Amino acid sequence: MYDVARIRQDFPILSQPHPSGKPLVFLDSAASSQKPSVVIDAMTNYYRTQHANVHRGIYALSEAATHAYEAARDKVKSFINAEQREEIIFTSNTTGSINLIVQTWGRQNLENGNVVVLTAMEHHANIVPWQILAAEKGFQIKYIPVTSDYLLDLEVFERILSEGNVKAVSVGHVSNVLGTINPVEHIIERAHAFGAIAIVDGAQSVPHLPVDVQALDVDFYAFSGHKMCGPTGIGILYGKRHLLEAMPPWQGGGDMIARVTLEGATWNDLPYKFEAGTPAIAEAIGLGAAVDYLQGIGMEAIHQHEAELGVYARERLAEVEGVQCYNPAPPYASGVATFTLEGVHPHDLAQILDYEGVAVRAGHHCAMPLHREVLCIHASVRASFYLYSTREEVDTLIACLQVARQRFL
Amino acid sequence: MDIYQENILDHHRNPRNWKLLDPYDFHASDENPLCGDTLEITLRVDENDRVVAVGWDGHGCAISQAAASMLGEEIIGKTLDEIKQLDKDVVLDLIGIPLSVSRVKCALLSLKVLKSAVYNLESQQ
Ligand SMILES: Cc1ncc(COP(=O)(O)O)c(C=O)c1O
Numbered sequence: 001m002y003d004v005a006r007i008r009q010d011f012p013i014l015s016q017p018h019p020s021g022k023p024l025v026f027l028d029s030a031a032s033s034q035k036p037s038v039v040i041d042a043m044t045n046y047y048r049t050q051h052a053n054v055h056r057g058i059y060a061l062s063e064a065a066t067h068a069y070e071a072a073r074d075k076v077k078s079f080i081n082a083e084q085r086e087e088i089i090f091t092s093n094t095t096g097s098i099n100l101i102v103q104t105w106g107r108q109n110l111e112n113g114n115v116v117v118l119t120a121m122e123h124h125a126n127i128v129p130w131q132i133l134a135a136e137k138g139f140q141i142k143y144i145p146v147t148s149d150y151l152l153d154l155e156v157f158e159r160i161l162s163e164g165n166v167k168a169v170s171v172g173h174v175s176n177v178l179g180t181i182n183p184v185e186h187i188i189e190r191a192h193a194f195g196a197i198a199i200v201d202g203a204q205s206v207p208h209l210p211v212d213v214q215a216l217d218v219d220f221y222a223f224s225g226h227k228m229c230g231p232t233g234i235g236i237l238y239g240k241r242h243l244l245e246a247m248p249p250w251q252g253g254g255d256m257i258a259r260v261t262l263e264g265a266t267w268n269d270l271p272y273k274f275e276a277g278t279p280a281i282a283e284a285i286g287l288g289a290a291v292d293y294l295q296g297i298g299m300e301a302i303h304q305h306e307a308e309l310g311v312y313a314r315e316r317l318a319e320v321e322g323v324q325c326y327n328p329a330p331p332y333a334s335g336v337a338t339f340t341l342e343g344v345h346p347h348d349l350a351q352i353l354d355y356e357g358v359a360v361r362a363g364h365h366c367a368m369p370l371h372r373e374v375l376c377i378h379a380s381v382r383a384s385f386y387l388y389s390t391r392e393e394v395d396t397l398i399a400c401l402q403v404a405r406q407r408f409l
Numbered sequence: 410m411d412i413y414q415e416n417i418l419d420h421h422r423n424p425r426n427w428k429l430l431d432p433y434d435f436h437a438s439d440e441n442p443l444c445g446d447t448l449e450i451t452l453r454v455d456e457n458d459r460v461v462a463v464g465w466d467g468h469g470c471a472i473s474q475a476a477a478s479m480l481g482e483e484i485i486g487k488t489l490d491e492i493k494q495l496d497k498d499v500v501l502d503l504i505g506i507p508l509s510v511s512r513v514k515c516a517l518l519s520l521k522v523l524k525s526a527v528y529n530l531e532s533q534q
Contacts, residue, residue: 345469345470345471346470347444347469347472347512347515348470348471348472351412351512352413355411363443371445378445378446378468379444407413407418408418408421408422408471
């Protein structure tokens with residue numbers, strides 16, 4: 001039995017009163033999730049009892065810190081079912097992971113005449129790094145369009161592939177705006193059939209669904225710790241070992257070298273080749289605790305809970321006059337409800353909801369092309385659910401929307 | 410404090426001078442890329458460079474649109490030189506209640522567009 005009341009007790013912030021004096025209704029977990037006590041405690045405990053730099057000291061404290069840092073890598077490896085621990089690279093966030101791929105694999109492999117395929121529903125983190133390199137290298141970016149059902153247009157994808165020269169396909173597993181769960185298994189399979197590598201932005205999937213990188217056969221998979229109950233400041237890049245081995249390093253410095261002379265350097269082994277400088281040690285340890293926590297509840301159960309809330313929220317939203325939702329139907333839908341309310345600008349709506357203790361996100365959610373060119377709106381309101389969200393919170397949201405509508409009419 | 414006081418909601422529901430002038434003497438438009446709020450202004454002045462008519466258009470949140478409506482009323486009868494002297498407090502005073510940092514930007518879009526127009530940063534007809 002999924003016991004959301006029990007789960008909520010694990011998150012200290014959820015019992016804090018909102019400045020309005022009303023209970024906090026936190027519906028912005030897609031931007032960043034709240035943290036359970038086990039994560040906060042793991043980080044505090046590390047700073048209180050274990051802190052030293054990793055991989056360097058010949059003393060007990062440093063060895064303990066190294067052990068804890070590397071244990072986090074092992075936890076992430078099994079969480080996404082990577083084959084080897086060397087395939088798990090710690091970065092700063094999803095953005096850092098994608099920039100790493102673009103600046104190493106991309107810089108080494110892309111040139112004028114090549115094509116990189118993205119989608120029109122990508123987060124800026126999976127658009128802008130490619131645009132920056134494309135301006136320099138002269139390769140072309142093509143976008144898979146979004147249908148009126150808020151799904152990817154796979155026929156156009158097939159056409160793009162058959163036009164040739166596609167070297168990489170990079171898609172979001174779950175859209176942070178629409179909540180669409182994209183058929184990445186199929187996309188990866190088709191990319192490979194045309195000799196392209198497949199990259200998946202997993203920022204909105206790893207926190208919410210079971211993910212198995214080997215079953216997906218994905219080449220690179222990027223995600224963030226802070227959206228999955230872990231701390232800010234740590235992200236993950238999974239890459240297939242043979243690809244990571246062939247890539248040049250990105251940032252140079254300590255830890256990433258094997259040997260340095262005044263003339264040059266040789267690179268450390270994986271994963272350290274891509275982890276220059278002192279890493280986010282406490283954050284990795286916190287992430288490890290978050291992985292344990294999520295696994296203890298079960299990703300399938302979490303997904304089920306959120307998907308049900310998503311369905312309920314969209315049903316209730318449909319009762320509010322003037323609401324338009326921008327989400328696909330199940331089974332492609334997830335725990336996200338994105339909408340506009342006629343006559344009330346999203347920013348005004350978010351502000352009025354905040355007066356009632358309800359935290360939602362308003363704006364373009366770092367997906368300007370999706371808003372302007374696909375949805376043809378400037379901004380939307382997004383309510384996103386997580387393992388601790390409840391039906392009562394959805395009810396509060398709906399009641400507040402009715403109030404906002406009355407005030408602005 | 411609730412920023413949706415009756416005066417703001419009133420200007421939002423019934424914005425004043427909400428029609429671009431044709432012909433006009435000064436014109437400018439701008440956008441707040443963060444939230445997508447847009448505003449466009451046209452001004453007509455008399456032979457003493459005094460504003461005789463204002464016309465706005467745009468879309469966005471209640472704060473950005475109400476601020477434009479209020480500011481437009483405020484500047485009728487002022488000279489271009491007087492408008493050049495206006496600072497952000499004029500808009501914030503018109504709004505009349507404290508705004509959070511993120512909402513101050515919404516309110517000040519109108520002043521930015523107005524200044525662009527009188528400094529003739531865009532086309533003059
Ligand atoms: C789909 C998607 N990709 C990438 C990102 C960027 O994540 P981060 O800001 O942690 O780098 C986000 C977060 O907003 C996201 O939702």
